[in-house]
Amino acid sequence: MKHLIIISSLWFFMWESALAETLIAARTIRSQTILHASDLIVSEGTATGSFTQVSEVEGLETRVTLYAGRPIRPGDVGPATVVQRNQVVPLIYSSAGLLITTEGRALDRAAPGEFVRIMNLSSRTTVSGRAMADGSVLVQN
Numbered sequence: 001m002k003h004l005i006i007i008s009s010l011w012f013f014m015w016e017s018a019l020a021e022t023l024i025a026a027r028t029i030r031s032q033t034i035l036h037a038s039d040l041i042v043s044e045g046t047a048t049g050s051f052t053q054v055s056e057v058e059g060l061e062t063r064v065t066l067y068a069g070r071p072i073r074p075g076d077v078g079p080a081t082v083v084q085r086n087q088v089v090p091l092i093y094s095s096a097g098l099l100i101t102t103e104g105r106a107l108d109r110a111a112p113g114e115f116v117r118i119m120n121l122s123s124r125t126t127v128s129g130r131a132m133a134d135g136s137v138l139v140q141n
Contacts, residue, residue, distance in 0.1 A: 020044075023051040025066040033062050034080055040072070047071035061111075079111040082135045091118055091129065095141035104137065 026041045033039075040054050050071035051057050060077040083089055083106045091104035103121045110116035110131035118137050119126050129139035 020046040021052050022047045022071050023054065023057065024071055025068050027068050029062055029066040031062050031064050032081075035060055035062065035077065047073075049073055079113075081109045081111050082133060083108075083110040083116055083131045083137065085109050087135075088121070089118065090136040091120060091127070091139065092136055093139045093141075106137070110137075 021042050022045050024041050024043045026039055029035070029039055035057050037054050037058055040057065042052075042054065050073050057072060057077050059080070061080040062076060063078050064076050066072060066076060085106055085108055087106045088103055089106055091102050093100040093102075104118035104127070105121060107117040107119060107126065112131055112133040114131050115128055116131050116137060117126055117128050118139075127139050129137040132138055
């Protein structure tokens with residue numbers, strides 16, 4: 001009886017694996033490209049840690065080059081960037097009711113909520129702040 005349960009469990013695991021789906025790239029996609037449904041294919045098979053549905057990655061930006069036929073993993077994609085490297089962005093300092101706004105040059109790329117280094121164009125000092133959805137960078141004390 002014990003062997004029958006083990007064999008049944010293995011058969012169920014193999015059957016479940018055969019029914020799983022994996023999301024793969026339909027073509028080679030360069031990094032910094034926004035993904036659309038036409039860029040993706042749902043394939044039979046399993047790849048540990050990869051996405052399984054188009055809706056999970058549609059609209060996200062590729063962080064690395066995705067090659068045709070390879071599974072798409074969480075580290076390969078992320079939210080679309082709102083701050084580009086060398087872009088002049090509004091730099092907002094906020095602390096205890098004080099609000100100072102100036103311009104700065106982005107030293108990195110960043111999506112909303114990510115930290116980015118910015119060079120203040122007035123003083124030439126480098127500060128770090130959080131990228132906001134509107135493309136500005138918020139520096140807090």
